[in-house]
Amino acid sequence: xxxxxxxxxxxxxxxxxxxxxxxxxxxxxxxxxxxxxxxxxxxxxxxxxxxxxxxxxxxxxxxxxxxxxxxxxxxxxxxxxxxxxxxxxxxxxxxxxxxxxxxxxxxxxxxxxxxxxxxxxxxxxxxxxxxxxxxxxxxxxxxxxxxxxxxxxxxxxxxxxxxxxxxxxxxxxxxxxxxxxxxxxxxxxxxxxxxxxxxxxxxxxxxxxxxxxxxxxxxxxxxxxxxxxxxxxxxxxxxxxxxxxxxxxxxxxxxxxxxxxxxxxxxxxxxxxxxxxxxxxxxxxxxxxxxxxxxxx
Numbered sequence: 129x130x131x132x133x134x135x136x137x138x139x140x141x142x143x144x145x146x147x148x149x150x151x152x153x154x155x156x157x158x159x160x161x162x163x164x165x166x167x168x169x170x171x172x173x174x175x176x177x178x179x180x181x182x183x184x185x186x187x188x189x190x191x192x193x194x195x196x197x198x199x200x201x202x203x204x205x206x207x208x209x210x211x212x213x214x215x216x217x218x219x220x221x222x223x224x225x226x227x228x229x230x231x232x233x234x235x236x237x238x239x240x241x242x243x244x245x246x247x248x249x250x251x252x253x254x255x256x257x258x259x260x261x262x263x264x265x266x267x268x269x270x271x272x273x274x275x276x277x278x279x280x281x282x283x284x285x286x287x288x289x290x291x292x293x294x295x296x297x298x299x300x301x302x303x304x305x306x307x308x309x310x311x312x313x314x315x316x317x318x319x320x321x322x323x324x325x326x327x328x329x330x331x332x333x334x335x336x337x338x339x340x341x342x343x344x345x346x347x348x349x350x351x352x353x354x355x356x357x358x359x360x361x362x363x364x365x366x367x368x369x370x371x372x373x374x375x376x377x378x379x380x381x382x383x384x385x386x387x388x389x390x391x392x393x394x395x396x397x398x399x400x401x402x403x404x405x406x407x408x409x410x411x412x413x414x415x416x417x418x419x420x421x422x423x424x425x
Contacts, residue, residue, distance in 0.1 A: 130156050130228040132419050133218050135206045135361065136235035138163040139405050140395030142189045143412030144232050144419070149196030151420045156200045156226060158218070162358075164236050164396060165405070167252025172261050174405050182405070206235075209361050213390030230419040233362060233386070233393040234412060237355040237375065246326035247351075254334035255326065255349045258403065262348070263290040266332055270294075272346035274323065275301045276353075279373050283350065284316055295346060297336055299323050319344055357397055365391065372400040383418035384411055392419050 132148055134141045137159025148155045163186065165171065171182040193199050204220040209231065211217045218226045241248040247255065256262045270293045273283055280296070287294055295317040296303075303311075303318070311318055321340035328334050332348045355375045362369070368379040368387035377400040378393040380386055386393050394411040396403045 130154050130226060131423060132156075132230045132232060132416075133158065133206075133216065133226055133228040134232045134234060135209075135218070135359070136233065136395065136397070137161070137190075137201060138186065138234065138236060138395065138408070139189075140236075140397075140408040140412030140415070141232065141234035142186065142193065143409040144234065144392075144394060144416030145193055145199050145201075146189075146196075147413050147416035148420055149193060149199040152198055153420055153423075154198045156202055156228070158202050158204050158206050158220060160205050161203060164239070164358075164403075165252070168256075168261075169253065171405055172264065174409075185405075206359070206361060209365060212388075216390065229390070229423060231391045232412075232415050232419060233378065233391065233397060234395045234408075234415070235357065235359045235361070235397060237396045238358045239353050239355045241353055244323055244326060246328065250326050250328040250334055250349070254328040254332050255351050257350065257352050259287060259290055259350070260404070263287075266348040267291060269347035270345075272297060272334070272336060272344070272349040274299055274349065274351040275303065276351070277301065277373060279352075281307050281310070283352075284311060284314065287350070288314070295319060295344060297323055297338075297344075355396075362386075362393075362397075367391065367393075370400055384415035385418060385422075390422070 131153040132155045134144055134157045137157045145155050145157050165182045170179050177185050206218050207221050208219040214229045216228045216231050267290045271291045272295045274297050298320045300322050321338040324339050325337040334349045336344045369376040370379050378398040380393050380398045384392045384394050392415040394415040395408040
């Protein structure tokens with residue numbers, strides 16, 4: 129039996145595996161090799177790995193884990209999970225049954241692309257969600273923001289640290305008069321009308337086509353589509369969740385333990401505040417250490 133099975137082998141899952149491997153715990157990591165940021169050419173803001181392709185960072189991490197004999201990386205999908213603390217059972221997509229004393233869920237979330245031609249194809253290049261991840265490379269240029277709700281007003285205030293030229297695309301949302309007045313005070317352009325198509329030009333540049341017939345070019349477009357967990361195991365387990373403006377996240381305590389004893393969660397799946405590789409690694413390490421310490425006798 130494993131000490132811990134980690135479901136999801138991106139940044140959070142591998143960070144947990146590293147801590148557990150160094151504690152000489154027997155660990156199996158199940159991964160489908162489809163990390164959320166696989167569309168991005170580079171990962172930014174990660175100390176020691178700034179501006180490296182995220183897939184290269186993950187490949188290096190897997191190579192480093194090979195020196196720990198108790199850690200096993202398996203390319204498989206967890207289909208079913210059952211049991212309780214000290215006796216969990218995981219069935220993979222090839223019908224292999226694995227047992228473990230603890231579980232760490234780190235299978236992440238999947239962004240739900242709107243039905244707009246060109247949007248999905250531009251995601252991670254011309255369309256991005258995070259200024260901390262990509263803002264420095266396009267600082268001082270013309271930014272666009274697809275309005276997604278009340279939280280977008282805060283994005284406008286935030287983006288002012290990177291650019292003085294911002295266009296908001298309303299995309300059918302209702303922006304109250306007082307917020308429109310604040311946008312005008314900030315010299316933020318507001319373009320009404322539904323977005324009908326996104327045309328990417330080279331790297332970051334994009335043209336936003338609207339139902340009104342307008343066509344607005346920007347140097348980078350920020351958007352925040354809703355997301356959902358990449359698997360439904362938390363539903364079958366009955367784990368508590370919290371609502372966020374973009375979807376649900378698993379509810380965890382400061383040790384990253386979920387509402388069921390012995391099950392921990394890390395990464396975007398359990399982070400309702402801000403998606404970040406740095407945060408995912410931190411939370412994954414915490415989950416691994418917490419799971420290890422919970423097995424002390």
